[in-house]
Every structure is written in structure tokens, then in C-alpha cells.
Amino acid sequence: MEKDENVISEILAAAKSLFGKFGLKKTTIDDISAASGKGKSTLYNYFPGKNEIFEAVIKDEMQTVIRKLQETIDAAPTAKNKLKGYLTCQSAAIIELRSLYKVLFEDMIESRKMLMPLRVRYENSQIEMISGIIQGGIASAEFKYMSDIHINKLSLILIIAFRGLHFPLSINPGEIQPHQYFDALIDMLIEGIGN
Numbered sequence: 001m002e003k004d005e006n007v008i009s010e011i012l013a014a015a016k017s018l019f020g021k022f023g024l025k026k027t028t029i030d031d032i033s034a035a036s037g038k039g040k041s042t043l044y045n046y047f048p049g050k051n052e053i054f055e056a057v058i059k060d061e062m063q064t065v066i067r068k069l070q071e072t073i074d075a076a077p078t079a080k081n082k083l084k085g086y087l088t089c090q091s092a093a094i095i096e097l098r099s100l101y102k103v104l105f106e107d108m109i110e111s112r113k114m115l116m117p118l119r120v121r122y123e124n125s126q127i128e129m130i131s132g133i134i135q136g137g138i139a140s141a142e143f144k145y146m147s148d149i150h151i152n153k154l155s156l157i158l159i160i161a162f163r164g165l166h167f168p169l170s171i172n173p174g175e176i177q178p179h180q181y182f183d184a185l186i187d188m189l190i191e192g193i194g195n
Contacts, residue, residue, distance in 0.1 A: 004046075007038065007042065007046065008046055008056075010036050010037070010038065011032065011036045011038060011042075011043060011046065011047070011053065012053070012056055012057050012060055013036070014032055014035035014036035014037075015027070015032045015035075015036070015053045015054070015056075015057050016057045016060075016061070017035065018031050018032060018035055019054060019057060024050070024051075024054050027050065028050070029043060029044075029049070029050050032050070032053060055115065055118065058115060058118055059118055061097060062118060062121075062122045065089075065090075065093040065097075065122075066122070066125050066126075068089055068093065069086060069089050069090065069093075069126070069129060070129065072085040072086065072088070072089040073085060073086055073129055073132070073133060078137075078140070078142060079133050079134065079136050079137025079140065079142045079143060080137075080142065080186060080190050082133040082136070082137075083130075083133055083158075083186045083189070083190075084182055084183065084186050086129065086130070086133065086162075087162060087182040087185070087186070088182060090162060091182070123159060126159050127152070127155045127156055127159055128155075130154075130155040130158050130159060131151050131152060131155045134146070134151050134154060134155065135151060138151075142190075143190075158189075161185070
């Protein structure tokens, strides 16, 4: 990593921790400066303000999750395994990022406008992944033929269904054993679209 990338990485790591503990409203530039060991002028050299740091933290986390999801999908041998891997990886990310999710829920009204373009990009990336899994399942004859329109609709429906697990996993992950639900969900799905 170059020096600038190291500095940005250190700032974002410190900010992520603070945002996860105190939220967007209560975290200040001074807090981020102290936690990262960087002067305020250094922070302002890379980011115009606290909101842009918050946006960069969320963007960085989304990119990390997308990368992990894609690696998991690529490593799985069948479309069914890809869907199960996707769900498992997604739930692990939710649990890992639960303090940040809590902040997002609490600060949602204020941060919604700022984060909406990132959320749309994140969701579109997930739809592309699920569409790719379904297309691969069709190509390998695991799934019956579907038109591109139906693949896109099914992908969106799956993303919405999977999103239903975000809240309980981010609030109290110990009460849910996601793998039990994932296996049942994927088995029911495959029975519906499988050959």
C-alpha cells in the first residue's frame, strides 16, 4: 500500500470503531483524529468532513462484503452450494458488522439520503451475483430454463428475502442459527426452480 492508502486505511479503521460505538451524530472529527493518531488537518486533507468519512467507511465495508461474497460464490461447485455459500457469507458479514448496522438503523433518517446511492450499488451487485448463480444453475441443468426477466425478478425477490435476516442477525445473532434456515430456504427454492 502507498502512504496515502495506509493513512486512509488507518483513518477508516478508527472511524469504523467509533461509529460502531457512538453513532454518526455523537462521533466528532476530534474523536476520529485522536483514535487514528492523525491530526485534524490530515483528516481534512483526505475527507471534507465527518459525513464523507462515514460514507467511506460504509463503502469500504460494502466492497469487502461484495469481494467475500464473490470469492465464496466462485469457490462453490454447484448453484445450490453457491446460494448456500452466499447466505452463509452474508450472515457472517451482518454479524461482524452488527454495531455498524445498529448505527445505520439509529441514524437512518439523517444518513439515508447520503447512503442511498451506495445502498443501490450494493444491492445491484448482489442482484448480479444471484443472477449469475441462477444462470449458472440453468447452464448446468440444475435449474429449469427461465427468461432473463424472470431471473432478474427472482434475484430481486431473493435479495429481499435474505434482507429479512439482517435485522435479527444484527441485533441478537445468538438467537438465530442461520444455517438451519438457509438450508431449508435453499432446498425449498431448488425444489421450485430445480430440474
